[in-house]
Amino acid sequence: MRWLVVMVAMVFCCPLIAGSESHAASSLKRNSEVYELGEVVVQGTPLGVESIGTVRETPAQYIQEKGTTDVSKVINYLPGIHTRLAPEGVPRVDIRGFRSRHVLLLLDGVPLNSTYDGQFDPAILPVENIADIKVSYGTHSVLYGEGGLGGVINIITKKGQEGLRGMVNGEAGDSDYYLMRSAVSGAKGPVNFFLSGSLSERDAFKVSDNFHATSLQDEGKRDNSDFQKKNLFANIGFTPTDKTKLGFVFSTAQGQYGKPPSTLSKSTDPFANNAKYERVESYRNYSWQGSGSHEITDRLSLRGWVFFNKLNEKEKSYDDNTYSNISTNGKFSQTSETDSSGAALQTRYDLKKAGFLTLGLNGRKDEWDARGVKYERVGSGRNARVESKPINDDKETSTYTAALEYEVSPVKDLGIVLGYAHNWFDPEEQADNLNKGNFLAGLTYDVRNGTRVKGSFAKGVRFPSIKQLYDATSGNEDLKAETAYTYEAGIEQSLPWKSTLSVTGFLINAKDYIEKRDSSDTYENYQKYRFQGIEVVAENRYFNNIWFRAGYTLLSAKDRSHGTQVDDLQYRPRHKFTFETGYKSSFGLSAYAGMRYLASQYTYSDDYRKKSLRNYAVVDAKIEQALIRDTLSLYVLVENLFDRNYEESYGFPQAGRTVFGGATVRF
Template sequence: MKSIKVRLAAMLVGAMMAGGAANLQAATADEEVYRLGEVVVSGEASVVESVGVTHKVTAEEIQKRGVRTLDEAINLLPGVTVRVGGDGTPRIDIRGLRTRHVKLLLNGTPFNATSDGQFAPNLISVENIAEIVVTTGGASSLYGAGGNAGVINVITKKGARGAHGSAGVELAEGDTQLLRATAGYGADRYDVFVSGSLYERDYWELSDHFSPSSTEDGGERENSDYERDNLFANIGFAPTDATLIGMTVNYLKSDFGKPPVAVEDDFAPNLRYEREEDEGFNAQLALDHDFKGPLSFKGWAYYNKLNTLENRYLSDYETQGAGAPGTSRTDAETQISGINGQLRYDMQRYGVATLGVMYENNDYEALGFSVNNRGRLSTVDASGNFQLYATTFEYEVTPLPKLGLVLGGGYHWQDRADKSDGDYTYLVGLRYDLFDGTRLKASHARKIRFPTLRDLYDPERGNLDLDAEVTWNTEVGFEQDLPAATTVSLTGFYMDIEDFIERPDGEVQVQNYEKYEFYGVEVAAENRYFDELLLRASYSYLHSEDKSSDSNRDQLQNRPEHKVVLEAAYQLPWNMSVYGSAMWVANAYTYNDDVTIKKRIPEYLVFDFRLSKKVANALDLYFGIHNAFDADYVTSYGIPHAGRAMYGGVTWKF
């Protein structure tokens, strides 16, 4: 398989060079944005987006940075932490809340696993992404339950008028190969867009500063191979000027190792040797109809399926059979299906009112076995399902030219075999343009998150007595335009969470924690004085604490207090561009098994660099370095990240 991909890469490079020579003056067409899947209407007039913090990462920014997956695309945003733990999968934390508190949408389709509410962002490739919208804190009530930390909406490309596309190949250290391609076509009444990628890595290298341990020698990271295949397509059709119909399908497959913990002490996770295979499919059918007059309707029907095979081995990563101590195998399937409808009434200067209804079914099934260190065999046969129902309402109005208000709310139900539960959410917010270029904003929201199927029914950690989490989120901030094409923003936030669902350190069963508290500040600045130069800087501060009456944790585990990011992109005169970033993270802690001793995780500073050159508007040649200064760092104690890694590639656009 590997030799075939190498030959394919060589053939693709040759074809690109030939195509580039034959199309030196060919104009490239940029793909348009697929808006049918957006739950909330975006744009300058959207009040609900402007009362809180909304970050947007465009396809152009993704290309400048040279990132490959969703987690890499957003890891520099204020308040966002990408953390890799013992499961080997990058996790996106927002303001100290975990991935399971973040709602991930792909064109409006929920992408969180039904079993534990999490998602694997490294399975989402970027070649089909037009825009990533990250909304932190008090997001729109129309998103429904969950998303207590925020919402990540991945909005894909769609076919522009005419035929266009791209093909690219990238090679990197660790015998890494990435092949990707896109194609699109648009006409008056329909458009088509398809994309795909093949990614394969044999290993990645640890930093030269890494100190060998009893479990890791250094050099090539043990069990760090990775394969991923993605295929995506969407079709849009406009039967009339008032009606849009869209269909989106996405397929992914991966096979990878989970590198073991690299230290053995009281603070490190247990030593495990694991591998995982994933295969997923999701589809969405969307409808947008504008009735004559102020009324319009948007609706979605969606289906998301993910199969996950997890194997735990002895140290040699070979199958030991069902009788070997310390081994396990779990084959799990999660399915999400549902419908979502929104009726929007535009009263012009009297505001916009939106009524939403939602139904969603979540299914989970897992089969397998586990053998403890004494050789005792246990079978895994877990299943469960629940249904979610919601009715939501949101009203946006601009009563004065400088003032915007939003009021939203909803009631949500979780219906399962052993229990039914319901609770409410709300959002109130305002923005006020104090002066030209000065905007004040504030919002307050109540969010809920129901326990997941794994929280409830997992044979080891499940707890049927869990209550829903409740989060109160308050944000206050301002945005200011300064001379020399400079903008700055400052946001303060406070989150009070009751019945936080988490598994205690050193324990097995999940439980509700009485009260968690998070507060912090995010500062961001951007300068575009020179057309060829972009400068960005941000600082995030986070305080996290377990405020439960019986707790002694003054800071929660793996939640860094400080994050500083600097970015620069410069367009040189000869069709060459350069990009660089630096990220400094400090003051994260971990605890020992019985949570009696706290230990600081070393701070780290990571630099990335990328150089690209356009050749006659058809070819884009690029070279980059991840972790250019070869920092040895961790985001979860005992799990080191990759050291310096160089890569290069070429993309042909037509």
């Protein structure tokens, strides 16, 4: 209750000290390259569904200024988002305390979360294709359906512009890293297209010079941290009339990567994980979608899309760090295939002064198939031995959603949004289906020019994944759907000297949260988790060629379940502070610098002892010079400029100072 009082006071007191310019918003805006059919939510009014909650956008211009090639590193400066390189060897994106499996990742509106465990790997998505990254936090539109308890990340790709243009880029860095990528796009009349491809490889990343060798990890190159990636992407758009748009998107990715093991031994450190020597020896992903929109009348419009995703993956768990033999207890060699296919349809009706009404229907079928061999201990005592057993498993689930959303502005400067969706979950091997509803209610009000207040309340649901239901050692077929009740209030305020400020408070009660219970190593529904906090973003663009942005997140993540043995949930930093600045001169020189500081996060041993992780600050910087009328540009990028030795998960050190250099030719 104390947090609700603070949130309400914050909303109504902040306007008293503010200026009176335009609404707070980043000056980095989308350009005309956005593939419009990649949107899931289309606002009917500036006071619509995306104005009542928190939606933060990252356009291509910012991605280029920052210079990173990893989507997780693009968004890790946003408030409320914590990205961490997990033991699985891929980045995880947490939002407001929720894990990445509680975040929907979409590419042009199509879900990319794994059909097996609900996770995703943002690092496989090439940033050169991206026109905008839209992050919608907990009180998002019900048109997204179930799953996004923490939020929704929709990556919207580029489309071709009139004429023909292109780009070729080469980049190299430490540890035999290289990247080659190119893109070409164009448009003529009703047809536009965008085509890109990339190839990248890394031998290993280097740990900080301040890292001290352990029995499991030497100084220098991080064990088993190599990767290879190949990507190809294409979209084509066709606009036969002003009222009709059609589009087709295709992408494919393939490669391999290692999963760096823990650097600490559990035999000497109770907080460490057991070292695992695992690799994804190969993966291959295919994805396509067809979409279209049509204005039937000046008041009625129709949008729809169909999609198909396929991922083939070969994974091995080895006996030791030689990565050669598979023969001991718990090791395996597995080839898996996951398929996801579905369709969605939206109809939108303009009620004129009475608002906008949108009906959304969607369905998705997820399939998982695994083949291979695993090694298990059988017998006991002197008869104990390890035997190989075949892996031969396949599962299937279907999910359906019907949603209705209403947006209205009954009086000037006031917007109201109401939405309800019902979701049905049909696991193939269960007689009883799960079904549950989610809803959204919110409003936004322009108090005066330059001051907007907003508040919203939402109920979100997420159904258990195939892994949580059916995993051979930890699955639980009696799991219930997870539920989250999110309260949010905030203010967006323009200030003097071309400055903006936004402050948002949130309170989330999560019930039936699914995690492993240590005593049985099975997935269970925990009674109640609570996430609450405040997010602040301030930006200044007083000077035409330089900008500053600062952000702060305060997060309290608690286990409120009856009889719990933990208080603070692990790997949820309580404090996150970010600062960024960018500069662009009249003679083609541009520079970027960013700093992230994270503090007060914890981990636990198997017997629930608590340990604090070290606080850390990491600085990244880039400098670029454009030449020959912006046709050629040369740049240098440094990540972890001060070579900080830090961990995002206990026993898993991150890369030290890493230097990249590159050249880009545009035509």
